[in-house]
Amino acid sequence: MNYGDCAVLYGQLEAGYDTINSISHFVIPDSTNGNYQNLKNTTNVNVPGRWAFNAWAAPAIFYLFGSAAGDTEYSLTSDEGYVPVSFSIPYTFFGHTYNSLYVHFNGLLTFNQPEPASGPNYNPTRGAEDFIAALWSDLDDYYSCFFSYQQYTNGSVLTRATHDINQYFPQMNFTASWVFVVTWKYGPQQNPAILFQVVLISGGNLSFFLMNYGDLAVIYEQTEAGYDTINSIYHFVIPDSTNGNYQNLKNTTNVNVPGRWAFIAGNGSVTTTTTTTVSTTTTAQPWTAPAIFYPFGVAARDAERLISGDEAYESVALSTPYTFFGRTYNSLYVHYNGLITFNQPQPASGPYYYVTRGAEDFIAPLWSDLDDMGWMGKYWYQQYTSGSVLTRATQDINRYFPQMNFNASWVFVATWDFVATSDVNSFIHHSAQAITFQGVLISGGNLSFFLIHYGDCAIIYDQVEAGYDTINSIHHFVIPGSNVGYSIPNLKNTSNVNVPGRWAFMGGSENVVGLQMRLQSFSDLTKKEDIETVLQQIKQELVNHGESSNFELKLRKFKKTQS
Structure with a gap:
């Protein structure tokens, strides 16, 4: 944005930019305070009268991150490095409750211990580690690395997380009380070559996590995305993350939102027991299967x-x-x-x-x-x-x-x-x-x-x-x-x-040669369009009774028997 002489203006004035929902926005100083005639002397690039901005933005599925969000930010300082982060609220991950985690420069989150290995040991590891692999690879050996994180216990981020989880898990009637957002960027920081994010969400006794993917440049090492747990009791590998097609992750999803994967991480309910001594005699009854089951056992x-x-x-x-x-x-x-x-x-x-x-x-x-x-x-x-x-x-x-x-x-x-x-x-x-x-x-x-x-x-x-x-x-x-x-x-x-x-x-x-059905129709079956409608009704009835939909019905003969 370039400014020359600016004469007196008698209306309201503003210079800058804004985006949908104001996710990204900026107002140039002096443009709204009546000192707009000084714009030709202002700059953010040391060239009087000129303001320059990077119009790149993360995909809309990403939660707000970076300096604009007030995140804690780190750039790579050591190979295979990590940063421990203490939680303001405990987070339950598949039955294990944690008060902290480790954010790794190589696209990994671990809970019970840091992971020194540079690249993925393909899931399931069946080891001693609970982890989320946002995009686990030796990324820090090929690109400049930057990650940022922040925890939230109130505000619009919790509102967004509540909405997202109830959209993907509608039966839960969930309300978020804590959110942790961590985002990795590799390559030029103003237009990263590789961008992905993990969002941990908890509320009540429930916990979830989201994984968001943007552009992913070429990676020359083993890669993997998903999660694993101690002894691999629960584990999942995102398709395409290990077969060389990881650049397609921004188009994949398990919740019908391209680039986003959503998972329930279990419930962390704690049973509190109050003991009361009652003198009774009971006989434990064996469990019985539902009546629809055929006899077994x-x-x-x-x-x-x-x-x-x-x-x-x-x-x-x-x-x-x-x-x-x-x-x-x-x-x-x-x-x-x-x-x-x-x-x-x-x-x-x-x-x-x-x-x-x-x-x-x-x-x-x-x-x-x-x-x-x-x-x-x-x-x-x-x-x-x-x-x-x-x-x-x-x-x-x-x-x-x-x-x-x-x-x-x-x-x-x-x-x-x-x-x-x-x-x-x-x-x-x-x-x-x-x-x-x-x-x-x-x-x-x-x-x-x-x-x-x-x-x-x-x-x-x-x-x-x-x-x-x-x-x-x-x-x-x-x-x-x-x-x-x-x-x-x-x-x-x-x-x-x-x-x-x-x-x-x-x-x-082995050889079904015909099918007999009773059909009542008020359509004129001498008309081709009515015949097609009836045939589609018959096809749907067959599909409802277990037949594959990969067939086509054609009328071989039509005979009018009653006027």
Whole structure:
């Protein structure tokens, strides 16, 4: 902005700039106090009459940072350096409560100890460290480094944090009481080559954190973004952060806001116990599963397995072949981590988000790294070719698919149960948080179906997903809400057959040549546009009953039988 002579002006006057919501703004001194004629002698760059500004700004998802926010600022002074920061309010990170953390120049936040390593030990480290890796790499060896941080206990930042968390976790009814913002910049400070930010948020007994990404220049070392916990009980790696595609992080998200990732870090509730002596006699009652579950466990004489091997699975030979979307199998693999696969076992610990378009047919009742949570877990399975279970399966399928006139001849039931305890009695009585779900495979004639059942399911802090997929993903489905860990407790209330906690799907047939439906329509089916509308209604009904949406309906013949 350049100024020459300025004559007398009789109206209000101002020089400077402002932005939407005034996130960035500046008023040139003397421009509003009546001394505007002196502007030709003022400057911020030692050139009288000239004012120069950098118009660069961080993306809107970033919380305010730097000198404009009054942050504490640091520039790199030592290789692999870090700064300890004491909290004004304790912060709970997946069950561990901390009064301080360490901000590292290499894009890392650690809680219980500093991390001397220059670059990432890829998650999960299964070590002795709780950390958040905003973008962990040897950045301080290639760029000038600058970071700033600030804590807030009141004001507009808390208002913004409250709004953000309630937008992403609406069931929490959350109010922020403390926010910690730390931002890293690498390269020229006026227009950084690499920019990212972490926001820690707490309130009541809840804690969360956000990770925000801007531009990311080329990095020549290993990189990683995500979080890990002591013994890696909870851990997550942001996709694209380790595969060389980290520059795309500004376009990725888990909350539908490009460049932002949001996580719940657990609740730090402390149980206060008041002891009162009462003389009573009680008999502890074993926990029972919801009524939608088929019989399982010792009472059903199932094969029982204790969850003991990391990413383990068991091969099960089927007494009757089962057809899954056009492919017939004589065996399957039951995985400890909530997965059933058909043509091959799946060694990966957690889900590769649909659509995989890979070489695998599978059913994911609840696919996650459940076997690494440190909880006591078991699964059971059994096949049936006669008896009351077949009768029940026949009734269920005919209720949900009434046009099939189905009769079950084979049923396979697999049930998983995890409880946050190491005590057998607590496991039996479900006296701690639990995750319980079941898959039921059903066949008869040339038809096959499967049910998925959900009981109580605690929040899962790792990648998670439920549904099914097929080779090349020709047929696939993800149960809504199942790939967001904080929504998992609601699965017991969801359904596609109006039975809370139950999802029912048709697994295909060997040769279905037709489908009979009763349809009432007041449309003129001699008109092409009305025919298309009715066909779409039929298609939606099929999808509602478990059919993939990857098909097209065409009218082969139309005959008017009544005027």
